[in-house]
Amino acid sequence: xxxxxxxxxxxxxxLVWTYPLYFLGAxxxxxxxxxxxxxxxxxxxxxxxxxxQRIPLAVWLWCAGMLVMLISLVIGHVLNHLGTVxxxxxxIGWAKGWALLAIFILAGTQHIRPEILVRGAMHVCLHTLMLxxxxxxxxxxxxxxxxxxSPIKMIGGPxxxxxxxxxxxxxxxxxxxxxxxxxPWAPALGFVxxxxxxLSRLETDRFWRRSGVTASxxxxxxxxxxxxxLALIFMVGLLWAWRRLSAPAxxxxxxxxxxxxxxxxxxxxxxxxxxxDAIKAARADSTRVRETLARxxxxxxxxxxxxxxxxxxxxxxxxxxxxxxxxxxxxxxLLFVKGVVGLLALAIPMACSVCxxxxxxxxxxxxxxxxxxxLLFAYTFGENLEILAYLIWPGLIMIGVGHxxxxxxxxxxxxNLPQLARPCRQETLHGEA
Numbered sequence: 001x002x003x004x005x006x007x008x009x010x011x012x013x014x015l016v017w018t019y020p021l022y023f024l025g026a027x028x029x030x031x032x033x034x035x036x037x038x039x040x041x042x043x044x045x046x047x048x049x050x051x052x053q054r055i056p057l058a059v060w061l062w063c064a065g066m067l068v069m070l071i072s073l074v075i076g077h078v079l080n081h082l083g084t085v086x087x088x089x090x091x092i093g094w095a096k097g098w099a100l101l102a103i104f105i106l107a108g109t110q111h112i113r114p115e116i117l118v119r120g121a122m123h124v125c126l127h128t129l130m131l132x133x134x135x136x137x138x139x140x141x142x143x144x145x146x147x148x149x150s151p152i153k154m155i156g157g158p159x160x161x162x163x164x165x166x167x168x169x170x171x172x173x174x175x176x177x178x179x180x181x182x183x184p185w186a187p188a189l190g191f192v193x194x195x196x197x198x199l200s201r202l203e204t205d206r207f208w209r210r211s212g213v214t215a216s217x218x219x220x221x222x223x224x225x226x227x228x229x230l231a232l233i234f235m236v237g238l239l240w241a242w243r244r245l246s247a248p249a250x251x252x253x254x255x256x257x258x259x260x261x262x263x264x265x266x267x268x269x270x271x272x273x274x275x276x277d278a279i280k281a282a283r284a285d286s287t288r289v290r291e292t293l294a295r296x297x298x299x300x301x302x303x304x305x306x307x308x309x310x311x312x313x314x315x316x317x318x319x320x321x322x323x324x325x326x327x328x329x330x331x332x333x334l335l336f337v338k339g340v341v342g343l344l345a346l347a348i349p350m351a352c353s354v355c356x357x358x359x360x361x362x363x364x365x366x367x368x369x370x371x372x373x374x375l376l377f378a379y380t381f382g383e384n385l386e387i388l389a390y391l392i393w394p395g396l397i398m399i400g401v402g403h404x405x406x407x408x409x410x411x412x413x414x415x416n417l418p419q420l421a422r423p424c425r426q427e428t429l430h431g432e433a
Contacts, residue, residue: 005111007041010034015120015394019127022182025150025163031390032096038107045110053110056403058356059102061349066102068345070094072338076311090312097386104393105353108400114202114365117401121199121394122208125215128181132218138167139177145169158387161185171224179222188388190228191379193219195395198235198371202364227382234378235371242367297325297332301339309339330380346385350377353399360406369402 003009014034021027045052073094077087146164153163161184168177169186183189193216200212220228304310313324325336334342354377357370372395376385
C-alpha cells in the first residue's frame with residue numbers, strides 16, 4: 001500500500017516517523033508542521049484550479065469556529081491590556097492548537113485515503129510493541145525516569161515535558177509505575193491509544209489489525225488513565241451495538257433491559273453512583289485538583305470576564321499545585337481564556353459534526369469517524385484538546401474522511417432529476433420538428 005498524493009505521503013511519513021521524532025524531541029513541532037503543510041497544499045490546489053472534494057457544512061463550521069477562537073483571543077488580549085508581544089505569542093499558540101482541529105478535519109475531506117491513515121497508525125502501534133521491553137525494562141532496572149530533554153525545547157513550547165524522553169514515571173498517589181511513551185503525560189497516552197484502537201477497526205490485514213488492537217489496549221493499561229479505560233469500554237460496546245442495530249436481538253435486549261430497570265432501577269443507579277465514587281477515590285488527589293481547578297475557573301470567568309475571557313492561561317495557587325486554571329477540562333479552560341464565545345466556537349461545530357456522522361453511520365468508516373468525534377467530545381471533560389491537537393491529528397483526519405464519505409454517499413443516493421428530465425425534453429422537441 002503506497003501513498004499516491006503528496007498529502008498521503010506527508011501523513012504516512014509523519015506517522016511512521018513518530019518514534020524517531022519523539023526521541024529527537026521534535027514530535028511537538030511535527031504536528032503543527034504537518035497540519036499547516038496540508039493546508040498549504042489545499043490552498044495550492046485551489047489556486048491552480050484543480051478539482052477539489054466538496055467540503056461538507058460541518059467542516060465549514062469547524063473552520064468558522066476556530067477562526068472565532070482567534071477573534072476571541074485578540075479581543076480578550078485587547079480588553080485585558082496584555083500587550084502586542086503577548087498577543088503574538090498567543091496567536092502562535094492558536095496556530096499550534098485550536099487551528100489544527102479545523103485544518104486536519106479539512107484535510108481529511110480532500111486527497112487522503114483512510115487506508116493510508118490506518119496503516120500508518122498501525123505502524124506506530126507495531127513500533128510501540130517493539131519498544132515496550134525498553135520502557136518496562138527501564139522501570140525494572142530503576143533507571144532515571146527521564147532519559148533526557150531535547151535541546152529543541154529552546155524553540156519554545158508549553159513545557160519541558162513536551163520535549164523530554166520519558167522512560168517511565170511513578171504515580172505519587174499509588175506508588176505504581178505508569179508510562180506516557182511519546183506523549184507529554186500518561187492520560188494523553190490513553191487518549192491517543194483510543195484513537196489508534198478506533199482506526200484499527202478499519203485495518204483489513206489480520207497482522208496489522210492485531211498489532212493495532214494489542215498495542216492500543218497495552219497503552220491504555222500502562223497509562224492507568226480512568227477516562228481512557230472507560231472510553232475504550234464504551235467504544236467497544238458502541239461499535240458492537242451499532243453494527244447490530246437492526247438485528248431483532250437488539251430490540252429484545254432493549255425490552256428486557258427496560259423491564260429489569262423498572263423493578264431494579266434504584267439499585268442500579270445506586271450501584272453506578274458507588275462505582276463512580278470508587279473511580280474518583282482511586283486517585284483522590286488528582287480528583288481534588290481537577291475539581292478545585294474547575295471551581296476557580298468558573299468563579300473567575302463569571303465574575304471577571306464572562307464574554308471574551310481573560311485572553312491567556314494563568315497559573316493556579318498552591319492549593320492546585322500551581323496547575324494552569326482550566327487545565328484538565330476543555331470547557332472550563334475555554335470559559336476562562338476565551339469566555340462564552342470561545343465555548344460556543346467549539347460546542348457548535350462539535351455538536352453538528354457528531355450529529356452528521358451518527359446520521360451517516362451506515363458504512364464502517366463513517367461509524368469509526370463518528371466514534372472519533374464522540375471520543376473527542378468525551379475527552380473535553382478530561383483534557384485540553386488544544387494542547388494535544390499535535391498528537392490526536394490522525395483521529396481528526398478520520399473525522400474529515402467520515403464527513404467526505406457521508407457526503408459522497410448522499411450524492412450517490414440522491415436522484416439527479418434535472419439530468420434525467422433533459423433528454424426527454426430534447427426528444428419531444430425533435431418529434432415536434
